[in-house]
Amino acid sequence: xxxxxxxxxxxxxxxTPAAFRETVSRSIxxxxxxAAPSDNTVxxxxxxxxxxxxxxxxxxxxxxxxxxxxxxxxxxxLLAVGTIAVLARRTTTNPAASANEQPESTGENVVVSDPTxxxxxxxxxxxxxxxxxxxxxxxxxxxxxxxxxxxxxxxxNLTTAxxxxxxxxxxxxxxxxxxxxxxxxxxxxxxxxxxSENTQILTDPRDAAVIRVxxxxxxxxxxxxxxxxxxxxxxxSGPVLELSDCTNTRIENCGLFGCGRVGVSASGCxxxxxxxxxxxxxxxxxxxxxxxxxxxxxxxxxxxxxxxKLSDDVEPYGASDxxxxxxxxxxxxxxxxxxxxxxxSVIGCAGSKDVILYGMLVYDNTLxxxxxxxxxxxxxxxxxxxxxxxxxYKTSYPYTILDQFGNEIxxxxxxxxxxxxxxxxx
Amino acid sequence: MNKARTDAWFSREIESMSDTLFRVAFSILxxxxxxxxxxxxxxLKAYQNLDTLKERAYFRTWAVRILKNExxxxxxKQRTIVPLSEQTDVNYEMExxxxxxxxxxxxxxxxxxxxxxxxxxxxxxxxxxxxxxDVSDSTVRNRxxxxxxxxxxxxxKRSVFDEVL
Numbered sequence: 244x245x246x247x248x249x250x251x252x253x254x255x256x257x258x259t260p261a262a263f264r265e266t267v268s269r270s271i272x273x274x275x276x277x278a279a280p281s282d283n284t285v286x287x288x289x290x291x292x293x294x295x296x297x298x299x300x301x302x303x304x305x306x307x308x309x310x311x312x313x314x315x316x317x318x319x320x321l322l323a324v325g326t327i328a329v330l331a332r333r334t335t336t337n338p339a340a341s342a343n344e345q346p347e348s349t350g351e352n353v354v355v356s357d358p359t360x361x362x363x364x365x366x367x368x369x370x371x372x373x374x375x376x377x378x379x380x381x382x383x384x385x386x387x388x389x390x391x392x393x394x395x396x397x398x399x400n401l402t403t404a405x406x407x408x409x410x411x412x413x414x415x416x417x418x419x420x421x422x423x424x425x426x427x428x429x430x431x432x433x434x435x436x437x438x439s440e441n442t443q444i445l446t447d448p449r450d451a452a453v454i455r456v457x458x459x460x461x462x463x464x465x466x467x468x469x470x471x472x473x474x475x476x477x478x479x480s481g482p483v484l485e486l487s488d489c490t491n492t493r494i495e496n497c498g499l500f501g502c503g504r505v506g507v508s509a510s511g512c513x514x515x516x517x518x519x520x521x522x523x524x525x526x527x528x529x530x531x532x533x534x535x536x537x538x539x540x541x542x543x544x545x546x547x548x549x550x551x552k553l554s555d556d557v558e559p560y561g562a563s564d565x566x567x568x569x570x571x572x573x574x575x576x577x578x579x580x581x582x583x584x585x586x587x588s589v590i591g592c593a594g595s596k597d598v599i600l601y602g603m604l605v606y607d608n609t610l611x612x613x614x615x616x617x618x619x620x621x622x623x624x625x626x627x628x629x630x631x632x633x634x635x636y637k638t639s640y641p642y643t644i645l646d647q648f649g650n651e652i653x654x655x656x657x658x659x660x661x662x663x664x665x666x667x668x669x
Numbered sequence: 670m671n672k673a674r675t676d677a678w679f680s681r682e683i684e685s686m687s688d689t690l691f692r693v694a695f696s697i698l699x700x701x702x703x704x705x706x707x708x709x710x711x712x713l714k715a716y717q718n719l720d721t722l723k724e725r726a727y728f729r730t731w732a733v734r735i736l737k738n739e740x741x742x743x744x745x746k747q748r749t750i751v752p753l754s755e756q757t758d759v760n761y762e763m764e765x766x767x768x769x770x771x772x773x774x775x776x777x778x779x780x781x782x783x784x785x786x787x788x789x790x791x792x793x794x795x796x797x798x799x800x801x802x803d804v805s806d807s808t809v810r811n812r813x814x815x816x817x818x819x820x821x822x823x824x825x826k827r828s829v830f831d832e833v834l
Contacts, residue, residue, distance in 0.1 A: 255770055255786075255789075255790070256692050256786075256790070259692075263687065263691050263708075266708065266709065267683060267687045267690065267712070268684065270708065270709045271679070271680045271712060274712055274716040504794075526794075561796055563795045563796060563806065587795070587807065587810070593810075593814050594818075611807060615810065617814055618818070636807050640815075640818075
């Protein structure tokens with residue numbers, strides 16, 4: 244499953260035949276009487292995202308809860324037959340508290356283990372080396388397992404690193420993209436990157452993820468803002484944070500801004516939590532989860548996405564879904580505010596199960612519909628969707644939307660639903 | 670801008686998107702010779718209508734749109750003279766990286782194949798694909814989802830079939 248998209252991206256087409264290229268050259272020659280000129284004779288026009296995009300990979304999200312929380316909600320739903328009022332209250336409590344007894348956002352790396360994975364030895368003391376980094380170079384030099392990096396300055400532009408585009412270090416590399424390089428953290432275990440309120444991590448290339456993380460375990464990103472350096476009339480094709488094949492990742496109190504195509508893009512991840520983050524001005528999606536499990540998105544803002552324009556006289560394209568959930572299971576999205584976006588849907592959910600949505604406040608958006616669902620099962624309760632158009636976009640594929648008691652609901656119930664926030668939310 | 674400079678720019682842009690042109694045409698037509706015809710025709714049309722392009726930043730999308738139209742025009746023409754079963758026969762003498770995947774790809778409709786190609790290979794967003802192919806964003810997402818499901822189904826069938834054999 245995980246490799247399907249990659250297989251699709253890599254192996255579908257033969258290499259462009261040389262004869263085809265010759266045909267193109269001949270055609271050009273016949274219409275404008277010359278072959279492609281060399282670089283120094285070409286007038287370069289401003290490029291946009293449309294001009295040079297890398298193949299896009301569907302990706303996704305973050306973690307924390309999972310099966311246990313889902314099971315808890317379902318059990319509570321069954322019990323609720325006779326005691327609706329009491330149990331309704333219980334089901335709207337924080338999933339972490341009600342299901343897993345996990346502590347709230349304390350600044351510690353508390354992530355819920357994937358129930359299918361063996362627990363860590365709790366007696367083993369955790370040794371973390373704390374490093375204070377004042378420059379991008381110091382930050383990069385400190386990347387290592389069992390390390391906590393405290394960013395002490397306001398701005399870290401990764402493009403200015405002295406080894407930018409070079410081989411990198413033992414746990415990071417610079418991956419070439421269309422217009423530069425992106426930072427890739429890999430094979431890290433127990434790593435924390437912590438900023439202050441004003442810390443910004445920036446990168447210049449439009450096609451680069453600001454930070455890409457692959458094959459890592461127990462990673463925490465906290466208290467910083469990250470994005471692509473803003474330029475007028477330019478959309479990015481790279482995400483802000485891209486995670487793939489990671490276990491137990493926590494993104495807390497971060498600002499992830501545009502024009503990153505996606506704020507958080509995660510694929511093949513387990514145990515991801517995105518807590519208290521402000522995701523704004525992204526061009527395509529706020530959060531994109533693909534083939535992820537055990538994910539919690541809690542107390543986040545998703546705002547002002549899909550509004551960037553390529554020129555003054557062109558309407559913004561709009562984003563796709565504010566949160567896309569594809570081929571995932573055990574996903575909880577709770578107590579988030581979604582406003583000021585131009586998008587197709589708030590939630591796009593396909594091929595997924597055990598998706599729970601509660602305490603969501605959705606207002607002042609330009610949307611085609613609120614929930615786009617196909618071949619998926621979703622539980623929705625305690626949400627308020629202030630939207631006058633269609634609520635559901637559905638295909639001929641089967642789908643199920645349930646309330647907290649396990650009753651099937653539809654557009655009418657969604658429209659009449661009222662906000663019920665977790666009183667114990669962080 | 671004088672003609673020579675415009676020609677130089679046009680040549681450069683078209684050359685730089687050879688791979689894109691090939692993949693878009695091949696995804697729809699699945700036949701190498703037809704791809705050449707469609708691309709030649711598209712390049713000619715693009716050049717002749719360059720004045721109508723308001724913003725050169727959109728050239729690539731615009732060119733892909735022209736090529737897409739040419740491919741579907743060719744496909745429509747073929748449908749009147751070629752048996753349906755032969756329309757999407759890939760010339761597998763070309764070295765394809767994954768034969769099973771390519772055969773599964775044939776099962777999709779041309780519209781689904783184009784959507785998959787634009788999304789996974791060319792990096793277009795669903796909203797952009799919607800504009801480019803004159804359908805709603807929901808339709809694009811629907812096509813993507815359906816196509817993925819169909820491909821998986823085909824690949825599963827093939828692997829089961831291979832095991833039986």
